Amino acid sequence: xxxxxxxxxxxxxxxxxxxxxxxxxxxxxxxxxxxxxxxxxxxxxxxxxxxxxxxxxxxxxxxxxxxxxxxxxxxxxxxxxxxxxxxxxxxxxxxxxxxxxxxxxxxxxxxxxxxxxxxxxxxxxxxxxxxxxxxxxxxxxxxxxxxxxxxxxxxxxxxxxxxxxxxxxxxxxxxxxxxxxxxxxxxxxxxxxxxxxxxxxxxxxxxxxxxxxxxxxxxxxx
Amino acid sequence: xxxxxxxxxxxxxxxxxxxxxxxxxxxxxxxxxxxxxxxxxxxxxxxxxxxxxxxxxxxxxxxxxxxxxxxxxxxxxxxxxxxxxxxxxxxxxxxxxxxxxxxxxxxxxxxxxxxxxxxxxxxxxxxxxxxxxxxxxxxxxxxxxxxxxxxxxxxxxxxxxxxxxxxxxxxxxxxx
Numbered sequence: 236x237x238x239x240x241x242x243x244x245x246x247x248x249x250x251x252x253x254x255x256x257x258x259x260x261x262x263x264x265x266x267x268x269x270x271x272x273x274x275x276x277x278x279x280x281x282x283x284x285x286x287x288x289x290x291x292x293x294x295x296x297x298x299x300x301x302x303x304x305x306x307x308x309x310x311x312x313x314x315x316x317x318x319x320x321x322x323x324x325x326x327x328x329x330x331x332x333x334x335x336x337x338x339x340x341x342x343x344x345x346x347x348x349x350x351x352x353x354x355x356x357x358x359x360x361x362x363x364x365x366x367x368x369x370x371x372x373x374x375x376x377x378x379x380x381x382x383x384x385x386x387x388x389x390x391x392x393x394x395x396x397x398x399x400x401x402x403x404x405x406x407x408x409x410x411x412x413x414x415x416x417x418x419x420x421x422x423x424x425x426x427x428x429x430x431x432x433x434x435x436x437x438x439x440x441x442x443x444x445x446x447x448x449x450x451x452x453x454x455x456x457x
Numbered sequence: 458x459x460x461x462x463x464x465x466x467x468x469x470x471x472x473x474x475x476x477x478x479x480x481x482x483x484x485x486x487x488x489x490x491x492x493x494x495x496x497x498x499x500x501x502x503x504x505x506x507x508x509x510x511x512x513x514x515x516x517x518x519x520x521x522x523x524x525x526x527x528x529x530x531x532x533x534x535x536x537x538x539x540x541x542x543x544x545x546x547x548x549x550x551x552x553x554x555x556x557x558x559x560x561x562x563x564x565x566x567x568x569x570x571x572x573x574x575x576x577x578x579x580x581x582x583x584x585x586x587x588x589x590x591x592x593x594x595x596x597x598x599x600x601x602x603x604x605x606x607x608x609x610x611x612x613x614x615x616x617x618x619x620x621x622x623x624x625x626x627x628x629x630x631x632x633x
Contacts, residue, residue: 236466236468254468254471255468258467258468260468337561337562337581337622337623338561340561341560341561341562341581341583342561344514344560344561344583345560345561347514347515348514348515348558348560348585351515352515353466353513353514353515353516354513354514354515355468355469355471355472355513356471356472357468357471357472358471359471359472359476359622360472360475360476360479360621360622361475361476362479365479
């Protein structure tokens with residue numbers, strides 16, 4: 236089976252790609268929606284242009300599709316991007332890294348159904364702690380590229396997801412009910428290295444912007 | 458406890474079986490999880506309760522394999538069929554399926570209490586077909602489809618929506 240992965244460069248879509256390959260799915264392409272709207276309902280935005288480097292490290296073709304990110308209109312853009320993947324790579328399925336969002340998952344399901352292709356969500360309903368443990372165990376190097384809620388602040392930007400991170404975020408989960416995997420939009424991530432990469436990516440330039448409990452880091456990697 | 462998998466594309470395990478296994482593990486319930494083509498008579502009749510999982514919209518080859526599920530009529534324990542599992546329960550009793558799609562969050566209304574559920578509830582749907590029951594009692598409906606059914610005499614239940622998504626308590630109540 237040939238599949239395209241809806242790919243943001245964050246931990247969930249990279250891990251979904253990894254699980255697909257482990258389960259003998261031919262990942263024919265990655266599909267990235269580059270949204271001009273930083274508040275997009277559907278698509279993860281920080282560091283999205285860096286997915287080209289990630290695709291190169293995995294040796295998987297990448298489709299980047301521009302979207303203004305207007306609610307509902309961006310679904311049409313997603314549909315067009317998936318159609319492009321069907322036309323160019325003859326995929327019979329789409330894979331997502333959706334875990335909890337019924338909004339995202341159901342819209343992708345509808346598009347796949349209209350295109351008569353299958354849809355896989357290998358992280359669907361996955362326990363937030365189990366996910367982080369697996370990412371650490373499988374040696375994913377992941378950094379935080381955005382934080383968006385109290386009490387997270389600038390000091391969390393650029394942190395690696397490791398045991399120390401897990402300890403700190405577990406404390407915040409107990410005190411403030413933060414989802415430790417960031418599923419409530421608490422933070423966003425970028426994967427610098429994982430078992431699918433030819434080599435690790437390094438951050439060569441970064442620009443951090445934000446205030447109070449909303450910070451983002453634009454990075455250049457090589 | 459026996460969990461029966463109906464997906465024919467193995468990668469669907471993560472979406473339609475593992476979340477249910479996680480609920481059972483969280484309740485400290487020991488279970489066996491098997492694909493319907495690998496289930497033995499021993500596994501079926503040794504289990505006190507059985508859950509038949511669902512699968513994706515496209516992965517519906519199980520509908521051609523109703524003969525694998527004839528044990529449903531002879532089994533005396535409790536069965537909960539989820540989505541495709543509900544379809545299979547209905548088909549073994551010669552109920553009919555109609556085309557009707559619901560995807561995403563929808564409201565359903567319980568006509569009778571079902572594992573402590575009643576009134577109007579929001580559920581996660583993912584189906585292109587639904588049952589038109591004649592033998593089974595209807596416990597809940599959405600605007601378009603029958604959502605929950607029960608056999609008139611036996612503890613055999615079918616739910617069209619996916620309780621493992623927003624209504625995990627249904628599965629927890631069924632297994633305890």
